[in-house]
Amino acid sequence: MKRTSATLFLIAHCLALALPSAHADSGPRAKARVPAKAQAPRQAAAMRPAVASHAAARSPVRHEVRDGEPEARLIEVYKLIGQADSRQALRKAENLVRDHPNFQLAQLVYGDLLSGQTRPLRTLGDVPDTTAKSAAQQLAELREESQLRLRALRERPPSGAIPSQFLALSPRSRHAIAVDASRSRLYLFENGSDGLKLVADYYISVGKLGIEKNVEGDQRTPLGVYFITSNLDPKSLKDFYGSGALPINYPNQLDLKRGKTGGGIWLHGTPSDQYSRAPLSTDGCVVIANPDLARIIKTVEIRSTPVVIAPSLKWVAPQSLKADSKQFEDALQAWHSAKSSGDVARLTSWYAPDFNTLGKTLTEWQPALQTELKQLGGRGIELKDVSYLRWTDSNDTMVVTFAELVKGAKTGRVKRQYWSRHGSQWKIFFEGTV
Template structure:
């Protein structure tokens, strides 16, 4: 009994998580549902999220006063993932708990712990963030507010909540966005809101995956591969932000995961998690939202805003189809800039496109709206533009800004 009591002092948040998860399972049973068992995994196999799921099971066992079973599971976890430092820490604490009370993760004498104090602090923070993200999971069916409307071409979408060190992967189904996985991530050493090159911050905003880099072309430091995003985007450029080379990438062989704040600005995942994402998402069409805090909303709550902006885009569409240059240019902001061209320099291109129409209508296909709101309200709009009767067209992206009660285009370009 004394040994069990000592083990129960280990990581108080585990108890909170275990009880909350137990309540969720009780509700599921009451509704006639049984929790789905996790698929069996061979020791050498690395599924996305598998190691973290096993770690959480260990926390739950501790909370359920089952320290010996927790120890057995922890031993198996570190055997399968010897580079998982947080799992090693939990395993060590469980071993220690059978001989003395363990009151905090990495509870070692000061004389022993001082040389590794910084690493212990990082591992404790990682543990807290993993537990927090799992305690504060979004309600079923909720989606990030930035995903106003996605087109069928956006087969998947990614949202990152920096405050929880969490990446959420969605599948865009016929019934709407479905959360299929979420993973622990690391961001910049100096946090988020990147502004200038070398500031060691991760950018915030709406981005897209631009390529998939072959891991054979990369140093081991980047792990299983890398997915670059289009930082700086057009809003960043408008605001004078600098820098580049922001990737979603993996970890070096000696590390399963990195500390929450440990990158030069990239978003870093454990290699099995990154591999799942690389296998899943498509280049150029997958949006990546990075926010300090994600605001989760019911899809029906976003429908009114989506419809409202749809009417705005249709206004621009009708002006262009009509061939009326005065009406068309009224939709563009005075400070419009596209690849160095001002509105005055862009107008001849618009005139040329209208001339190509020859009186025919424009059809907009596969339209998506991604909203970003901070000090201003911005809409990132992507669509296929097809002249009626033509077999091929252009894929365009526009950035709109709300100015008072009106929306204006400050960037437009062909992808």
């Protein structure tokens, strides 16, 4: 690969050294330029057909796209560049853009490989200076996307580690999702008898103005612990949302307590003419390539699947969370004991002064609580299928979900509580039925 740019070579070479094999469970995405003949990357729609006709002339056959497959194939191209195998890299890049003409980052790499056959390349997306100037933002987004994909695939989570927010998950939560905004990456977990296991991860896009949503229309993605609330029928959605949408419960009770506004935050797909979007390109939703979203939609469960969205994820060994879990379990057990005792004063001592449920303060809610305790008739309660997830920023919050059953009953209500740390004590600031 004598004329290939040193930049592209080094990027790919670093990846080749870091990865023993292509990571199949990843989700690609981008905007880009194509062959050397193509004009401005900003006119992606015009460029895609050029690539499609060039490559599809050989084989118009389409195959079913498996989640993560296009990104894995792109990484394979990078590795071949790193190994100085220009012929194989070009062949595989051409096949990739033929199969996925809307994968713009792949087109950008393919265009560089074609250009590299006739002249030295200076950088990733080495287009003429006039084109580079007119399409500066688009090229910058593509380069950033490339770096984010490579970083996420080089810096893999430690084997067996999980995000620190997942203190305890009930078997009823068979899956969990964590989003690392700093890496533009979504991680999908399976919750089995041995705990959480990472089964796939994908490239994603977040808000145009970044993260930490505060008000409606701020084009930021919220941070916190959420749950998937529904699965929207793709037939009811515009093409803009791709193969489907999974809304989450933003604003959650912590968000409401903090005065945050807005709504309609979804995990959704991309338009049919885009494989993926730029890292910062949404109005606040988390956007993922359609094949990757299809895998997630087929996998997760509504209402019981938690979605953690964090600035960056802290990966820890599950056993290291036991101390934090034990401290909170003691508080939850003490609340449980107080409620089973029927002692109102003892029970209400576990609620924060700013407690609120459905617009009622603790004082306004107490009559309903007293009625509930009387109905128990001293039978006590049982907690089943308990999950608790921790969110730590300027405060320490625990999001707890459990089934509450009167002793001897077979069914009960599913409740969710939000606890906050007050000094060394945990207090409940919200309680409601799911």
